[in-house]
Amino acid sequence: MSIEEDFSKEPSPIDWGQWRPEMRATLMFIRDGNDVLLMRKLRGIGAGKINAPGGKIEPGETPLEGAVRETQEELLVTPVKPRKMGELFFAMSDLPDIFVHVFMAEDFLGEVGETEEAIPRWTKISQIPYDMMWEDDEHWLPRMLEGECFSGHFYFESERIRWMKMDWDVDYPG
Numbered sequence: 001m002s003i004e005e006d007f008s009k010e011p012s013p014i015d016w017g018q019w020r021p022e023m024r025a026t027l028m029f030i031r032d033g034n035d036v037l038l039m040r041k042l043r044g045i046g047a048g049k050i051n052a053p054g055g056k057i058e059p060g061e062t063p064l065e066g067a068v069r070e071t072q073e074e075l076l077v078t079p080v081k082p083r084k085m086g087e088l089f090f091a092m093s094d095l096p097d098i099f100v101h102v103f104m105a106e107d108f109l110g111e112v113g114e115t116e117e118a119i120p121r122w123t124k125i126s127q128i129p130y131d132m133m134w135e136d137d138e139h140w141l142p143r144m145l146e147g148e149c150f151s152g153h154f155y156f157e158s159e160r161i162r163w164m165k166m167d168w169d170v171d172y173p174g
Contacts, residue, residue, distance in 0.1 A: 035124055
């Protein structure tokens with residue numbers, strides 16, 4: 001039985017109807033054939049972990065504008081024609097609650113480079129280092145990279161999933 005099946009049968013410890021995030025954020029995955037552009041995050045929430053570029057949405061920004069800006073700041077490239085693939089709702093016991101808009105692009109402008117915020121790494125999709133990433137990633141990233149849209153709700157305690165629910169029958173405009 002998968003972790004998804006296990007947790008989705010349990011009642012949520014969070015009242016998602018009343019839940020309000022403390023932070024709105026983004027992730028931007030850039031796929032090139034069988035490779036995906038990931039990075040080692042050097043500071044902030046998740047420092048040391050492998051992830052995609054992204055971060056906090058600034059006041060007045062749309063989620064897409066925030067995702068593009070964060071990718072430019074962290075990896076020095078501009079995603080071309082990104083599309084929204086998912087939404088992640090994170091209730092955290094020891095970190096701010098976060099609502100994340102997830103985007104994917106299959107092209108970019110510029111030359112990938114290291115910054116003070118991140119060390120980039122092209123990774124074969126078949127070799128994504130899930131053991132170096134947030135625990136939730138392995139539950140949605142493979143299907144998202146294949147083009148499936150999703151919505152995921154996660155309750156974390158000390159960076160461990162204690163409850164989750166994934167929805168795959170989702171579509172986003174654009």
